[in-house]
Amino acid sequence: xxxxxxxxxxxxxxxxxxxxxxxxxxxxxxxxxxxxxxxxxxxxxxxxxxxxxxxxxxxxxxxxxxxxxxxxxxxxxxxxxxxxxxxxxxxxxxxxxxxxxxxxxxxxxxxxxxxxxxxxxxxxxxxxxxxxxxxxxxxxxxxxxxxxxxxxxxxxxxxxxxxxxxxxxxxxxxxxxxxxxxxxxxxxxxxxxxxxxxxxxxxxxxxxxxxxxxxxxxxxxxxxxxxxxxxxxxxxxxxxxxxxxxxxxxxxxxxxxxxxxx
Numbered sequence: 001x002x003x004x005x006x007x008x009x010x011x012x013x014x015x016x017x018x019x020x021x022x023x024x025x026x027x028x029x030x031x032x033x034x035x036x037x038x039x040x041x042x043x044x045x046x047x048x049x050x051x052x053x054x055x056x057x058x059x060x061x062x063x064x065x066x067x068x069x070x071x072x073x074x075x076x077x078x079x080x081x082x083x084x085x086x087x088x089x090x091x092x093x094x095x096x097x098x099x100x101x102x103x104x105x106x107x108x109x110x111x112x113x114x115x116x117x118x119x120x121x122x123x124x125x126x127x128x129x130x131x132x133x134x135x136x137x138x139x140x141x142x143x144x145x146x147x148x149x150x151x152x153x154x155x156x157x158x159x160x161x162x163x164x165x166x167x168x169x170x171x172x173x174x175x176x177x178x179x180x181x182x183x184x185x186x187x188x189x190x191x192x193x194x195x196x197x198x199x200x201x202x203x204x205x206x207x208x209x210x211x212x213x214x215x216x217x218x219x220x221x222x223x224x225x226x227x228x229x230x231x232x233x234x235x236x237x238x239x240x241x242x243x244x245x246x247x248x249x250x251x252x253x254x255x256x257x258x259x260x261x262x
Contacts, residue, residue, distance in 0.1 A: 001091065003224045005068035006031040006235075007215065010058045012041040013152050014248045015186030016073025019096065020234070021253070022212035023071070027219075029228045031235075033065055035262065036248075038240025042148040043076040044117025044184070051119075052081040059089060061237075061262050068224045071215060072096060075116060075184050079123040092218050098126070098183035099205040101133045106203050107179040111138045113172035115194075116183030118143040126183075140175050144168045144184070151186040154251055161193045169197045179203045189252065237262050 007027070009020050013036050020034050035058050037043075043051050055077055062070055069092040072078045072085070078095035086093050098120070103112040112134070120126055121141050130139055146164050155161055172180065180202055182188060188206050195204055219225050236259040238245035246259045 001068040004226050004228055005066045006033045008033050008062035008067035008070040009073050010035040011074040011185055012043040013038050014252060015184060017252050018188035019073045019185060019208045019211050022208045023215055026212045026216050029232050030226045031233045033062060033067060033235045036238045036245060038238050038245060043074060044119040044148060048080045051077055052084055055081050055085055059085060069218060073185050076120045079120050079125040092222055094215050094218055096185060096207060096211050097129060098181050099207045100130055100181055103179045103181045103205045104134050104137050109176050109178040111176045112179045112181060113140045113142060113177035114181045114183045115142050115144050115168055115187060118145055120183055140172050140177055142168050142172055148186045151189045154248060156189055158193050161190055165190060165193050165197055169194060173198060179205060181205045
C-alpha cells in the first residue's frame with residue numbers, strides 16, 4: 001500500500017457522505033473514493049451473508065483502485081462483518097458503530113435511546129457493545145426501517161420528514177430519554193429534523209467526527225500519511241442508478257462532481 005493511495009469509503013447508499021465530509025476536513029490532501037452500494041440498499045433488511053458478499057465485492061473494487069485504507073461508513077455493515085473483512089484482507093479497515101459510550105457519559109437521566117436499522121440492533125456485536133459500556137444505564141432501542149429510504153429519496157426537510165421521524169423519536173422521549181444515539185450514518189442527513197422533534201433538552205450523539213479522527217489516527221499508526229501537497233480529488237461511485245446518485249451528490253455534497261458506476 002502506498003501512502004499516496006486513496007482512502008476508500010463505502011456505505012449502502014449516501015449515509016456515509018457525512019463521514020466523508022469530515023474526513024475531507026481533516027485530510028485535505030488525501031484522495032478519496034466513495035462507493036454507494038445503492039443497487040443493494042438498504043443493508044438493514046439483508047442477511048449477514050448477503051451484506052458480507054457485498055462488502056467483499058466493494059473491497060475488491062477499492063483495492064483494485066489502490067486504496068490504502070477502507071472506511072466502512074455503515075453501522076449495519078460494521079456490526080455484521082467488519083471482523084470478517086479484517087481477517088480476509090491486510091488493508092486497514094475503520095468501522096462505524098453507534099455512539100453508545102459518549103451517550104452514557106452525557107446522560108443525566110440514565111436513559112438513552114438508539115435509533116438504528118433493525119439489522120444493526122439484532123447483531124451480536126451491537127449487543128456486546130451495549131453490554132460492555134452501558135452498565136447501570138437503561139437503553140431504549142428503536143428500529144427505524146423507513147429512515148434510510150427517507151434519506152435516499154432526499155426527503156430531508158421538516159415538512160417531508162417530520163411525520164416519519166416523529167413515530168420513532170417521540171416514543172423514546174416519552175420514556176425519559178435525554179440522550180439519543182443515531183445508529184445509522186444515513187440519519188445524520190435528518191439531524192435538523194430529529195433535533196427539532198426531540199427538543200433542546202435532548203443531546204443527539206453522532207459519530208462522523210470520531211470516525212474521521214480514527215481514520216487520521218490509523219494512518220498515523222501505519223505510516224500511511226500522504227505526502228501529496230496538491231489538490232486532492234474526491235470520486236463518487238455507485239452500483240445503482242447513475243442519474244439519481246448524481247442528484248444525491250449534488251444536493252448533499254455540492255455540484256460539479258461527476259459520478260461513475262461500478
